[in-house]
Amino acid sequence: MEREPAPPLTGTALTARNLVKRFGDLTAVDDVSFQIRPGETYGLLGPNGAGKTTIISMVAGLFPPDSGSVDVTDIRMGPSSLGAKRHIGLVPQELAIYPDLTAEENLNFFGRLQGLRRKDLKSRVALVLDLLGLGERAREQTKKYSGGMKRRLNIGVGLLHRPLLLILDEPTVGVDPQSRNSILEAVAQLSTEGTAVLYTTHYMEEAERLCDRIAILDQGKVQAEGTRDELITLTGGVDRINLIGTGRMVAAAESLRTVPGVQQVSGGGLSGLTLTVTDGPALLASIITNAATAGMAVTSVELTRPDLESVFLHLTGKALRD
Amino acid sequence: MRALVTMVGNDFRQRLRDKTVLIFSLLVPLALMGVLSLTFGRLGNDSVELQPATVVAASEDNGQLGSILLDSLDSLETMDVSIHRVPAEEVSPETRNGGAALGIMIPEDFTTAVTSGEETTIRLIEGNGSPLETSVLISVVTGIVDQFSAGSVTAIAGRIAGLSPEQAAETGRTSAAGPPQLALAEGFAPAEQLSLRASLVAGQTGLFLLFTVGFGVLGLLTEREQGTLARIRSTTAPSWTVVTAKAVVGFLLGVVASAVLLTSGSFLFGVNFGSPLIVALLVTGVSAAATSLTFIVARLVRTAEQANVAQSILAMVLGIAGGAFFPIQSSGFMAAIMDLNPVGAFIRGLGISAGGGGIAEIGAPLAVMWGFAVVCTLASRFLPDRGAAA
Numbered sequence: 001m002e003r004e005p006a007p008p009l010t011g012t013a014l015t016a017r018n019l020v021k022r023f024g025d026l027t028a029v030d031d032v033s034f035q036i037r038p039g040e041t042y043g044l045l046g047p048n049g050a051g052k053t054t055i056i057s058m059v060a061g062l063f064p065p066d067s068g069s070v071d072v073t074d075i076r077m078g079p080s081s082l083g084a085k086r087h088i089g090l091v092p093q094e095l096a097i098y099p100d101l102t103a104e105e106n107l108n109f110f111g112r113l114q115g116l117r118r119k120d121l122k123s124r125v126a127l128v129l130d131l132l133g134l135g136e137r138a139r140e141q142t143k144k145y146s147g148g149m150k151r152r153l154n155i156g157v158g159l160l161h162r163p164l165l166l167i168l169d170e171p172t173v174g175v176d177p178q179s180r181n182s183i184l185e186a187v188a189q190l191s192t193e194g195t196a197v198l199y200t201t202h203y204m205e206e207a208e209r210l211c212d213r214i215a216i217l218d219q220g221k222v223q224a225e226g227t228r229d230e231l232i233t234l235t236g237g238v239d240r241i242n243l244i245g246t247g248r249m250v251a252a253a254e255s256l257r258t259v260p261g262v263q264q265v266s267g268g269g270l271s272g273l274t275l276t277v278t279d280g281p282a283l284l285a286s287i288i289t290n291a292a293t294a295g296m297a298v299t300s301v302e303l304t305r306p307d308l309e310s311v312f313l314h315l316t317g318k319a320l321r322d
Numbered sequence: 323m324r325a326l327v328t329m330v331g332n333d334f335r336q337r338l339r340d341k342t343v344l345i346f347s348l349l350v351p352l353a354l355m356g357v358l359s360l361t362f363g364r365l366g367n368d369s370v371e372l373q374p375a376t377v378v379a380a381s382e383d384n385g386q387l388g389s390i391l392l393d394s395l396d397s398l399e400t401m402d403v404s405i406h407r408v409p410a411e412e413v414s415p416e417t418r419n420g421g422a423a424l425g426i427m428i429p430e431d432f433t434t435a436v437t438s439g440e441e442t443t444i445r446l447i448e449g450n451g452s453p454l455e456t457s458v459l460i461s462v463v464t465g466i467v468d469q470f471s472a473g474s475v476t477a478i479a480g481r482i483a484g485l486s487p488e489q490a491a492e493t494g495r496t497s498a499a500g501p502p503q504l505a506l507a508e509g510f511a512p513a514e515q516l517s518l519r520a521s522l523v524a525g526q527t528g529l530f531l532l533f534t535v536g537f538g539v540l541g542l543l544t545e546r547e548q549g550t551l552a553r554i555r556s557t558t559a560p561s562w563t564v565v566t567a568k569a570v571v572g573f574l575l576g577v578v579a580s581a582v583l584l585t586s587g588s589f590l591f592g593v594n595f596g597s598p599l600i601v602a603l604l605v606t607g608v609s610a611a612a613t614s615l616t617f618i619v620a621r622l623v624r625t626a627e628q629a630n631v632a633q634s635i636l637a638m639v640l641g642i643a644g645g646a647f648f649p650i651q652s653s654g655f656m657a658a659i660m661d662l663n664p665v666g667a668f669i670r671g672l673g674i675s676a677g678g679g680g681i682a683e684i685g686a687p688l689a690v691m692w693g694f695a696v697v698c699t700l701a702s703r704f705l706p707d708r709g710a711a712a
Contacts, residue, residue, distance in 0.1 A: 060556040082558045090556035094549030098332075100339045105332075112328045113557040141339075157553065 011074065013038050013087075013165045013196030014059065019068035021054050021220075028054040029065070030220040038164065041187065041197040043211030045204065045308060051220040052200035053093065056169045059198060060090045072165055086115060089163030093170045095150045096157070099143035103134050103153050106142060107160055114161040128156045131186070148179030155183060165196045172206065184210060204308040216312055223315040232306045235314040238263055239280030241287060242302040244272035248295030255294035259286055266317065272300075276314060280305070325559035329567035330574075337537055337575065347534035347579040351526050355587050358522055374402040375423035375455040378447075380410040385433020391444075391466050392426075401458060417447045424449055424459045436470045437491040439478035516673040520595065523587030524672045525646030527580050528665035532612050532637035534579045538572020539565070539616035540633060543626040569613055576609035596675035600684055604671040607691035611664035614698035615640075621705040640665050664691045 014036040021029040029051045036042040044052045058065045061077045070077040075084040097106045107125045129135045132152040159166055172180045187210055191197050201207055207214050208228055215225040224234055253265045253273055261283045264276040277283050280303045291298050313319055337343045377395055381388040396405050408416050410427055417425030425447030435442035448456050480490030545551035595601050623629045644665025652660050671687035
């Protein structure tokens with residue numbers, strides 16, 4: 001990607017301090033703080049409804065927090081903070097583009113709103129269209145585009161004006177694997193060129209692949225924050241075993257909780273049982289035997305070494321996609 | 323300002339491209355006007371073609387006035403009249419049985435009586451077949467007789483003033499049969515009444531204006547649903563420019579659509595609304611009022627679909643109450659409320675303009691429209707934004 005590097009920053013690209021946002025009785029975001037450095041990709045990982053989009057909205061200045069603050073570089077962000085907004089590029093979860101306009105017209109429109117002037121705008125639009133692989137269909141109305149093309153344009157609008165902080169809200173939802181891969185590569189490339197990236201997702205694989213640091217969110221709160229490896233250590237290095245089967249699932253769960261090395265047993269319905277254990281390979285035979293003794297006919301066993309899914313399960317007691 | 327211009331331009335580009343505005347703001351009302359023009363084509367034409375009529379007459383007058391009266395009927399320009407002279411006793415049966423429009427019997431001493439100021443009577447018998455033509459003929463006879471009466475009064479006045487009988491009679495004859503001393507010329511007054519056709523054009527323009535301006539501010543809801551509003555608000559465009567741009571687009575669409583509808587409607591229906599400057603002021607006022615209404619709707623609804631329904635209901639209520647399809651009469655408190663309807667004020671203003679009224683005369687309708695715009699705009703500031711809360 002031919003892209004001018006972002007101006008070097010000495011401090012942080014983004015500082016969010018003690019953010020709180022309530023909607024009526026619901027506390028959507030509860031005392032969330034984090035920082036992002038230039039060139040760093042920071043992930044907000046959590047299930048739907050965890051508060052990721054609300055955090056993003058406050059960071060992008062769409063609405064103010066009830067308490068707490070957001071600073072982009074050293075400029076306080078708010079709905080009327082045009083100075084701070086100059087440095088961010090927002091890629092909303094929805095396809096925030098005009099279907100009746102062409103890709104070129106969409107880019108021109110949002111580029112002008114971000115303050116790009118004629119000559120610079122023209123060159124930036126051409127560059128982004130080329131980057132997105134949309135150059136040949138730049139003058140076609142976007143309603144005729146495939147889903148993947150629309151997604152790519154959606155991202156292109158966000159990075160058109162070379163923002164210091166790129167905010168991506170679940171950018172790969174509903175995207176085919178090929179487009180998804182190209183989006184992830186583009187984000188990684190931007191990061192290496194100095195752009196700070198705030199990336200929300202409920203896909204554990206994306207967070208692991210892209211993010212330098214990750215905050216695990218649940219019910220509006222940061223449950224844990226750190227690098228992937230730091231987060232994994234929170235589980236105590238435990239493995240995860242999924243048992244699928246029929247029969248007396250509840251009795252089996254009760255029995256498995258007494259097995260030495262088994263830390264947690266969840267599930268028990270038709271989907272089977274999920275166990276967190278200290279040394280999965282060593283305990284596997286014992287676990288299957290105990291389950292069978294308790295009346296469960298095991299039909300499938302899956303052993304997973306620690307990952308962010310395990311961390312989430314460990315921290316919240318539920319699976320990331322529950 | 324640059325952001326405002328950019329957003330207005332972007333909205334216009336989209337509105338023109340999706341053709342919805344073109345269809346609902348111009349083609350549909352023009353088609354409706356065309357249909358109504360065909361349906362009510364002859365109404366409000368200000369001219370009625372009168373059928374040929376026969377007058378059965380018996381004149382026993384030995385002077386000039388009886389002949390003058392019958393000659394006047396015979397030479398009417400607006401109607402082909404045949405005078406059928408018969409003896410006095412046959413006037414009544416001939417009129418009733420022969421299909422004549424009017425029977426008239428002039429007495430023997432008619433001219434003498436008129437010129438000397440004495441009482442005399444002309445008998446009229448209405449025919450059976452042509453009530454309209456009969457009424458016209460009676461009106462003409464009444465008019466002539468009134469002039470004769472004026473001659474009679476003049477003769478009496480002359481005698482009282484001491485003129486000789488001959489001089490008084492001559493003065494009476496001159497007054498009764500001479501050229502009129504006063505002449506009437508047809509002109510226009512700044513009345514609020516439009517012809518039926520002009521009302522139709524003005525009313526349909528006002529009605530569809532309420533739909534047209536909806537493409538402006540209510541577009542905010544569409545932007546909110548498709549996510550582009552959030553993206554715009556994350557840019558360096560000041561927040562006031564977003565709503566202002568939508569309002570400007572709605573207002574300009576309203577002005578252009580109204581101007582096109584009034585112009586094309588005028589050609590279709592052959593009506594004239596008067597000074598273009600006055601009409602432009604009225605169009606500006608009603609567009610501002612209609613645009614302000616969309617601020618209220620945009621606040622109260624959650625989705626673009628709800629907005630369309632609400633806007634349609636308001637448009638129909640205000641349009642019908644304002645006289646978009648037919649004049650609405652009311653009195654008392656209701657009349658005061660109805661007078662605040664911007665569509666009604668627009669139609670009244672066009673009536674004044676069509677009657678030759680100037681800027682001073684349209685002050686009241688303009689005040690209603692701009693007052694409505696100010697009140698709605700201010701009121702919308704205090705309403706909760708249900709769409710944003712959704």
